[in-house]
Amino acid sequence: MLRISSLPTFDSWGKDKFCNALKDFGYSFILPMGAYYIFPKTPGDDLVFAQELANEGILVLPGKSFGRSGYIRIAFCVKKETIKKSLQGFKKVKDFFNFLGHFSCAYAASFKGIAGVLASYNK
Numbered sequence: 001m002l003r004i005s006s007l008p009t010f011d012s013w014g015k016d017k018f019c020n021a022l023k024d025f026g027y028s029f030i031l032p033m034g035a036y037y038i039f040p041k042t043p044g045d046d047l048v049f050a051q052e053l054a055n056e057g058i059l060v061l062p063g064k065s066f067g068r069s070g071y072i073r074i075a076f077c078v079k080k081e082t083i084k085k086s087l088q089g090f091k092k093v094k095d096f097f098n099f100l101g102h103f104s105c106a107y108a109a110s111f112k113g114i115a116g117v118l119a120s121y122n123k
Contacts, residue, residue, distance in 0.1 A: 018076045018083050025091045026098065036077035039068055043097040046072050052096065056089030 019031055022040060029040040042049040046062040050072055053060050063071030076083060 014076050014078070014080060014083050017080075018087075021087050022090060025094045027090070027094060037073055037075040039063060039066075039071045039073055041071055043094070046070055049093065049097065052093045053089065056093060058086050058089045058093075 015032070015036075019029075019038065022029070022038075027040040029038045032038055042063070046064055046069060050060050050062045053072070061073040063069055063073060066073060
């Protein structure tokens with residue numbers, strides 16, 4: 001028999017901090033009532049967006065895996081430190097895709113990571 005006290009606990013700090021930060025960065029999603037994940041809309045192809053996040057050390061699942069193209073699935077039932085460390089990466093990738101707004105995502109995917117694009121842009 002599983003005891004309630006043996007279940008992992010999760011305070012709302014992670015959810016609140018994470019979701020508020022993503023909204024501040026311009027991500028659009030429905031706030032979950034009890035789930036430990038969200039499905040934010042991506043500004044283009046979800047596979048490309050997920051790959052750029054992976055380049056920043058952030059692992060998410062493309063929405064296509066769940067029948068939701070144009071979205072990514074992000075779990076936030078992780079340590080506070082993991083959430084804190086990921087926030088800059090989420091902002092960086094979102095800003096990058098906003099910068100490329102009029103380009104296609106296929107064009108964005110041809111770049112070798114965000115840092116290289118921004119470095120060449122700033123020259």
